[in-house]
Structures are given as structure tokens and as C-alpha cells.
Amino acid sequence: MKCLVTGGAGFIGSHLADRLIGDGHQVVVIDNLSTGKRENLNPKAKFYKIDVRDSKISQIFKKERSELVFHLASQIDVRKSVENSVEDAKINILGSLNVIQNFISINRQNPHKSTSKFIFASTGGAIYGEANVIPTPEGYPEFPLSPYSIAKLTIEKYLNYYHKVFGLSYISLRLANIYGPRQNSKGEAGVVAIFCDEMLSKKQPIINGSGWQTRDFVFVGDVVEANILALKKNKIGIFNIGTAKETNVNTIFKKLKELTGSKCKEIHGPALLGEQKRSCLNFLKAKKELGWKPKYSLDKGLNKTMEWFRNKSDFRKI
Numbered sequence: 001m002k003c004l005v006t007g008g009a010g011f012i013g014s015h016l017a018d019r020l021i022g023d024g025h026q027v028v029v030i031d032n033l034s035t036g037k038r039e040n041l042n043p044k045a046k047f048y049k050i051d052v053r054d055s056k057i058s059q060i061f062k063k064e065r066s067e068l069v070f071h072l073a074s075q076i077d078v079r080k081s082v083e084n085s086v087e088d089a090k091i092n093i094l095g096s097l098n099v100i101q102n103f104i105s106i107n108r109q110n111p112h113k114s115t116s117k118f119i120f121a122s123t124g125g126a127i128y129g130e131a132n133v134i135p136t137p138e139g140y141p142e143f144p145l146s147p148y149s150i151a152k153l154t155i156e157k158y159l160n161y162y163h164k165v166f167g168l169s170y171i172s173l174r175l176a177n178i179y180g181p182r183q184n185s186k187g188e189a190g191v192v193a194i195f196c197d198e199m200l201s202k203k204q205p206i207i208n209g210s211g212w213q214t215r216d217f218v219f220v221g222d223v224v225e226a227n228i229l230a231l232k233k234n235k236i237g238i239f240n241i242g243t244a245k246e247t248n249v250n251t252i253f254k255k256l257k258e259l260t261g262s263k264c265k266e267i268h269g270p271a272l273l274g275e276q277k278r279s280c281l282n283f284l285k286a287k288k289e290l291g292w293k294p295k296y297s298l299d300k301g302l303n304k305t306m307e308w309f310r311n312k313s314d315f316r317k318i
């Protein structure tokens, strides 16, 4: 099948493109390389350097006629979304709508319409807000507490609308906190990548606040698998992708310190304003309907991630 991956030069998107190519699919990548890197691109993927907001993406959709779209291109920095909600909405809402509309318009004339599908990288870490049911299931009321997560929820509402009115087949994967090889250690997101990089380069990491805030850490290989199952299974709707296990940031710090052999101290800085205290996802729906469950334990995933940051060799393998 021909798959279009937006954000395919980024952390998760590039691993997904690798897997799709490995499975024998043709892959087309759209990415503006704002945070993505050329070196992440699989050499067998056809690459278009373009912004998802650009009206010219319609020409790519008309030319490529992909049956499947994995939409991962996004402004992913929550703090930037707070500082400039308009810019965030332009990328994460209007850019996403540009991708969805173009996909719908080519698929109206697509003879393989029945196999076409739109798979969206949403967030589960941020969409429920400070939930009092942990692990949190999909039916829990959404209470997004940042422009970033409001945009993700907005796109889910649009996808549901396009499904009901235009018959769009879609799956929205509400991803927890993803970590693994190729994650950008310079960004705001990704405490594992940031700590790995700092510990290995003998810099002192700073833990935000008490470090008792919890997250649900999922290895990138498990997220790739969730996308593949979303493609294969005849299901529609929203699925949490998490491990149902809470891990606090202090534990991540200690585990990585041991793995890297770092001599750094445990130093705490000020807490981030409005930072979520707990986040952990119930994945029973994905298990039952997609047949997905996380395969990587935290220790195994952290080990693989740290090894990658240590030598950055064996680039395409996870």
C-alpha cells in the first residue's frame, strides 16, 4: 500500500516510516524539517519538504494518491503553545485540517476507498488533564489544559465529524509519553532524551520541581506497532496507547543515572507552572480491539534508548 507519513523526519514518524518500508509499503513523507532531521529520513521514502499548512500539498495528494495517511506533523512543544496559541493553532489545527481535507478529496475518487484510512497522533498524556481515575480510560471526560492538547482534541472532533458525514475511516491514537532512539534531546518534551544526553555528556540535569510528578512512559517501538495495528484492523475511533503504569521523574533520573554510570547529583529546580501531577493511561480498549499491548518494559526501553544516545550507531535499528 502507499502510505503518506506527515512528520516522517521526526522522532516517531521516522521509526514508523522505517517499519512501513520494512513491511513492503511505499512511503511518502511530508515534513518541513522544523524539528525533524534529514538523517532520520529513510532513504527509500519519497520526501517532500513542505509545511502542512501550505495549500500546495494538494498537488502532492493528487500525485501520490496514498490510501493511508499517518498524520504526525505537529508543533509538539506545550510551552510554545502557551506562549503563542495562534501559531500553535495554525499548525496543529489548520495544518491538520489541510491534510484531512486533501485526503478526503482524493479518496472520494479512489477505487480502493474501502482500504483508505487516516491515522492521527493525538495525545493521551495531556488530553484528560488532572484526572482522578488512574489509569485513565478513553471514556473519561477530556479536560485539556494547554493550547497544544486543545488542538489535538479539536482535530479528533473534526475526524469524528468527517467520519459521520463523509465516511472517513480514522483512528486517533492518544499517545502517552513516548521515548526512544532519535528523540530530540534539545526540545521541551522528552525527559528521557534530555537526561540521557545530559548524563552522557557529563552535564548536570535539573529535575523540574519535586520530581514526584508521574508519567506513563511508552517505548517508541510499541507506538510503531500500535500504528501498524491501526492500519490492519477494521476499527474506527479513539484509542489510548499507554502502559497503565505510572513512573515518577525521580525514578527515571535514578534508572538513567545507573545505566549511564553518571556521577551527577540529584538537583531540583522550580516546578513548571501548571505542570500536570499525574498521567497514566488505561489501554484495555486498544488491547481488546486492536490486539495491542506494550511489549517493552521500562528497563528494556531505557536501556535501548541510552545505548542509542551513547553511540548513535546502528541508526536504523530499534
Ligand SMILES: NC(=O)c1ccc[n+]([C@@H]2O[C@H](COP(=O)([O-])OP(=O)(O)OC[C@H]3O[C@@H](n4cnc5c(N)ncnc54)[C@H](O)[C@@H]3O)[C@@H](O)[C@H]2O)c1
Pocket (backbone or CB within 6 Å): 006, 007, 008, 009, 010, 011, 012, 013, 030, 031, 032, 033, 034, 035, 036, 037, 050, 051, 052, 053, 071, 072, 073, 074, 075, 076, 091, 095, 121, 122, 123, 124, 125, 174, 175, 176, 177, 178, 179, 184, 189
Ligand atoms: N513524543 C511524545 O511523547 C508524544 C506524545 C503524544 C503525542 N505525540 C505526537 O506524536 C507526533 C510526533 O511527535 P514526535 O515526538 O515524533 O515529535 P517530532 O518533533 O520529532 O516530530 C514532528 C515532526 O513534524 C514536523 N513538523 C512540525 N511542524 C510541521 C509543519 N508545520 N509542517 C510539516 N511538518 C512539520 C517536524 O519537522 C518533525 O519532523 C506529534 O503529532 C505529537 O504531537 C508525541
